[in-house]
Amino acid sequence: MPTAMPTVEAAREALIAIRDPLLEEKTQLARQLIRIEADLAPIESALEALDCDASKPAKQRGKSKSKSPRQEDVRKVMLQLVAANPGIDRSELEELTKDKLRNELGFDLKGFANRSKEVLSKNGFAVEASGGVYLAGHPVAESKKPLLKPASESVVDRTFAADGLR
Numbered sequence: 001m002p003t004a005m006p007t008v009e010a011a012r013e014a015l016i017a018i019r020d021p022l023l024e025e026k027t028q029l030a031r032q033l034i035r036i037e038a039d040l041a042p043i044e045s046a047l048e049a050l051d052c053d054a055s056k057p058a059k060q061r062g063k064s065k066s067k068s069p070r071q072e073d074v075r076k077v078m079l080q081l082v083a084a085n086p087g088i089d090r091s092e093l094e095e096l097t098k099d100k101l102r103n104e105l106g107f108d109l110k111g112f113a114n115r116s117k118e119v120l121s122k123n124g125f126a127v128e129a130s131g132g133v134y135l136a137g138h139p140v141a142e143s144k145k146p147l148l149k150p151a152s153e154s155v156v157d158r159t160f161a162a163d164g165l166r
Contacts, residue, residue, distance in 0.1 A: 030083030041104040066108040074115040
């Protein structure tokens with residue numbers, strides 16, 4: 001007589017069977033969103049340029065001012081990049097994010113380092129000790145959970161923790 005699988009294990013496997021295709025679909029949709037936003041960026045820029053009142057002299061229109069990215073702007077770009085490239089190196093993620101913010105979305109990069117740290121310290125991301133970045137619910141991030149450290153842990157935090165001063 002075969003051994004019956006425990007009910008908890010059967011429920012776990014059933015939930016995993018439902019979750020895994022949904023995570024895959026989520027990743028595919030994130031990639032599609034990145035492609036669509038990349039296609040939209042130059043169109044939006046062109047529309048903004050056309051909306052500028054060309055009949056006024058440049059002095060009256062004022063200088064075109066780049067604005068600094070907000071935390072939400074940085075978060076949105078990083079979420080897209082990590083969803084499309086699970087395990088991306090943190091420094092590469094930051095470089096790609098800066099490039100997209102500056103070249104595609106027209107932001108200056110004032111305050112980017114702080115916004116980046118703030119975004120990666122939120123619950124939506126998991127950062128490996130080696131620097132790989134995943135979305136918090138990604139299967140690889142879940143399987144490596146004991147190896148992950150919070151992105152917000154700084155050198156000072158680790159030093160004080162090692163010295164027992166925390």
